[in-house]
Amino acid sequence: MAILMDGKVLAAEQMAALKKRVDALKAAGRTVGLAVILVGDDPASQVYVRNKGKACEELGILSETLRLPAETTQEELEAEIDRLNRDSRMDGILVQLPLPRHLDEAKALAKIIPEKDVDGFHIENAGKLFTGQPGVVACTPKGILHMLKACGVPMKGKEAVVIGRSNIVGKPVAMLLLNENCTVTICHSRTADLAAHTRRADILVAAVGKPKFVTADMVKPGAAVVDVGINRVDGKVVGDVDFDSVEKVAGYISPVPGGVGKMTICMLMENTVEAAENVLDADGIRTE
Numbered sequence: 376m377a378i379l380m381d382g383k384v385l386a387a388e389q390m391a392a393l394k395k396r397v398d399a400l401k402a403a404g405r406t407v408g409l410a411v412i413l414v415g416d417d418p419a420s421q422v423y424v425r426n427k428g429k430a431c432e433e434l435g436i437l438s439e440t441l442r443l444p445a446e447t448t449q450e451e452l453e454a455e456i457d458r459l460n461r462d463s464r465m466d467g468i469l470v471q472l473p474l475p476r477h478l479d480e481a482k483a484l485a486k487i488i489p490e491k492d493v494d495g496f497h498i499e500n501a502g503k504l505f506t507g508q509p510g511v512v513a514c515t516p517k518g519i520l521h522m523l524k525a526c527g528v529p530m531k532g533k534e535a536v537v538i539g540r541s542n543i544v545g546k547p548v549a550m551l552l553l554n555e556n557c558t559v560t561i562c563h564s565r566t567a568d569l570a571a572h573t574r575r576a577d578i579l580v581a582a583v584g585k586p587k588f589v590t591a592d593m594v595k596p597g598a599a600v601v602d603v604g605i606n607r608v609d610g611k612v613v614g615d616v617d618f619d620s621v622e623k624v625a626g627y628i629s630p631v632p633g634g635v636g637k638m639t640i641c642m643l644m645e646n647t648v649e650a651a652e653n654v655l656d657a658d659g660i661r662t663e
């Protein structure tokens with residue numbers, strides 16, 4: 376039976392540590408703030424935004440959700456981002472994705488100043504990750520790394536296979552695994568003989584968006600299997616990994632729900648706290 380990489384437990388530990396950092400900032404006269412922009416009324420996005428608000432509340436972070444109508448124009452959206460860029464109460468700005476189709480996501484994300492880009496999606500932060508410079512790392516990949524490290528999964532010299540090549544999960548998590556000295560393979564929808572790759576993996580990350588896509592026959596015995604997927608099936612949330620069969624083969628496995636999703640929110644909080652800490656100078660005085 377695999378060891379459970381329990382996002383609930385790991386996130387609770389991390390949140391307790393973050394609370395202390397938020398309290399220390401408050402003692403230095405700084406309230407930490409996170410602004411979330413939600414355009415339209417996508418039901419899944421509403422849930423994510425609500426959960427982010429709850430996490431802020433738990434830590435004593437000021438959270439402001441700006442709800443904009445679905446017909447908001449690019450100019451209006453960017454004007455709001457500009458306003459929040461200048462708002463010194465807000466350390467982090469997050470544009471909840473996906474945006475309605477008429478809006479240009481890449482352009483909107485590029486408007487957020489990189490220091491406040493707590494999602495780590497700005498091209499400057501993505502570029503820093505890919506060139507090995509310190510910057511804001513996207514929350515889900517960062518959470519996956521935190522989970523693997525906290526569970527003591529060996530990474531140096533190991534084979535890591537990532538299924539999925541999105542800019543928000545697949546590519547950045549591959550880069551983080553590479554930085555940990557894994558030998559990394561990125562698989563995707565056009566990969567020939569996917570199972571031949573996954574069966575070599577000591578660490579297998581599934582970020583596909585297809586329910587129970589990874590089955591036991593695709594997993595190397597003893598592998599660490601990270602399930603990133605969030606799929607809604609008959610009103611229930613299920614991952615990309617067929618948990619019941621894979622847990623019998625894997626050495627470590629993360630559940631859905633209660634796995635990577637918990638870590639993602641936690642890392643969003645961490646990025647926000649870090650952004651606030653970064654605007655304090657050595658004497659604990661705000662520098663802007």
Ligand code: NAD
Nearest residue numbers: 515539540541544563564582583584603604605635636639
């Ligand atoms: P995406 O749709 O952008 O990317 C999916 C990837 O899967 C693509 O790169 C595609 O090439 C690959 N793929 C599709 N079919 C495949 C196949 N048959 N074989 C191999 N690869 C295949 O999705 P995303 O934004 O990267 O998200 C992936 C999943 O993770 C979704 O379920 C999403 O909801 C979830 N997600 C969870 C969190 C979290 O916090 N837990 C965060 C982000 C995304």
